[in-house]
Amino acid sequence: MSETGKSLKEIRKRRGLTQSELSTASGVSLSIIRKLEQGERESARLETLRKLAATLRVPTMRLSSGPNGEGPIVGTVERWEAVRHALERPPLDPELSDEAPTVAGVRQAFAKAEPLFQKSQYAKLAVVLPPLLRDAEALGDEGRPIRVRLMQLAGLLMVQTRQFDTAEVALSRALDDAADRLEGAATIHTQCWLLLRQGQLEAALDLAVRWSDETEPRMSRATPSELSTWGLTLLNVTAAAVRNSQPGQAADALRLAKAAAVALGREYKSETDAIRAFGPTTVHLKRTENAGVVDRPDVVLNLAERVPVSAIPPSSNRNRYELDIADALTRTGRYADGFGTLVSIQRAAPEWLPNQTYARTVLQRIVEGRRTLTPEMRQMAADIHLEL
Template sequence: MANATGRKLKEVRKRRGLSQRDLAKASGVSLSLIRKLEQGDYGTPMLETLRKLASVLDIPTMCLVGEDREDRATPMTTDLWQNVRETLEHPGEVDGRLGEDEPTVAGVQRAFKEAAPLFDNDQYAELAAVLPPLLRDADALGTDGRSVRTRLLQLAGNLMVQTRQYGAADIALARAIEESDDQLEAAATVCTQCWLLVRQGKLDTALELAVQWADDTEPRLSRATRSELSTWGLLCIWISAAAVRNNDKETAADALRLAQAAAVTLGREHPGAGFSGSFGPRTVHLKRTESYGILDQPDVVLRLAERTPVTALRPSSDRNRHMLDIAHAHAKKGQFTDSFERLEQLRYASPEWLPHQQYARDIFTVVLNGRRTLTPEMRTMADFLKLPF
């Protein structure tokens, strides 16, 4: 992947008549990194880096993305979710139940309902323990357990994307769509699939998938139900997310305008189907803020963030991502203390979620590189995020 990216980068740079130094100056990517990329001596570059280079070269980001991007999960993450991955990869393999009753639909539904708050609160350790037996019990239910099994697979797929277990995520989400007998429920799973594809750098595929499902589920705004509006709005959000990362600013802006229309019609936040997240005016605002971060406009990010104080957001992965966007904007402006304060807030608010976020490690690396000396709290954060020495 690195060699393919380096070859394409060198080829397009020369075609544009730019030296490595010219490209570095125009993109803000360091000259040494560009040299390493072209020589194939760098691992998997961040999408943000590739987008900056592609923007200067006036090509889609996907032109610089190799066939597959490596999972970037830490060994800690990989170990934590091992049993969940194995259960997803080998469905239907149940443990011996000597002396135990066979699972029932009602029993699995009850256990699932009890486990759902763990997801809302990012309690990964507990989820890693309860999911394998729940998934096995749901598989043992056969056709009668189709509905609860779909929900469990949606939950597992979302968690696998969050923690960069991409192979397991793909299995869980594909099965959830196959099991679903409701179009909106399937569309909600597709939103998570788009997230997975974006994280893998498969921006063209994510865009195509989101457009296809948005076209198939587009409601008449005056007659649509709240669930139809929220699900379609989230698909529009993913069209925008894939497009802006691929340097297709016009498509991204158009999709956000459609999402805004759906949000205005809704009037307030509404839970999406499955585990796709909520949708409404606030979601569109947060995603617009995120887009300006991707476009390397930290001043706009901070200005938009003032309109929605973090204290007004309920704890959620969307809230956490927004806080990381703010921390990133501060870091880009050289406001390292402000950036670190946001990371510290997240460490206390979501201590199980934060260590699994590569975005957080990337932001904190910028903070570390910008500081001459580290405070004791910063050294603690470096250990907490498992930064390599």
């Protein structure tokens, strides 16, 4: 029997529940519970473990046997090979050039590439990022600020495409070069997300809490950059806590994040963070996400009515928000509407969607809820690597 199965059986019995009663209370199938406790399954998806943990009143990681992040999809390793080399291999024999890179030139090239990050245009980024990274490396100490920003974004891309080891390299280098705690916090945001994607919920929560303490400003004289940094760190706390079945801590962190957003009064993008913004809309997106995590599709749809998708600029945050809506629609039996939302995301971010396990989960629920599948549904399943 796996550690997950042992823990589940022990805690279930301590709570005085039968397998059938736990299944009814948690919404997890009796078959999965039996297979876990009998050792026929080593573990389960984090969503399943969270449901069981929430019912048993323990942190999710009490039922987890360790990191279980899903790896990259087919073709990812080959596509990003040049980027990985630029991140991981030191320049052993730099090429001589009459036109050495300059800070101004690299900064200008970065500005041109930044919209590609916002729109998740991976094919183009895989081409433009390696020379950018090499040029930033060649700048030495003078190019440290732009190099930190590039490493932050490279780490973000590696997390998005589930290349976790390479993400660690990029984020570690960005943190090592950070000039102050605000610049460091911009890297920690992605580090927390990396840990969440790997299923390391307690590690993510500990890291987020530590940095929220480090970056908490004096509200009476806080700058917009300080408020934004603290607010984003609090959103890391709430994301990790809600997944680890610690609703009180998740609610407290979200409340403080809302206070920071109200103090800002608008969406604000800090100079120390290359891609993220923070403000009332960002807090709303996280509140919606949390509602989806705890299986409240009614709340997700209610919140979505307050901030329509069209009001949010294109970004991976917007894509995630739409996935939350698609998930809520399918959970309430509105399969056609849920699929329509998936189609909308695919049109806006065709390279981002296949990397999302969440998207496959939503489409699988649509497949299971319909008697027949349309050709468009079958095509999307192929596009996002869902086996029918």
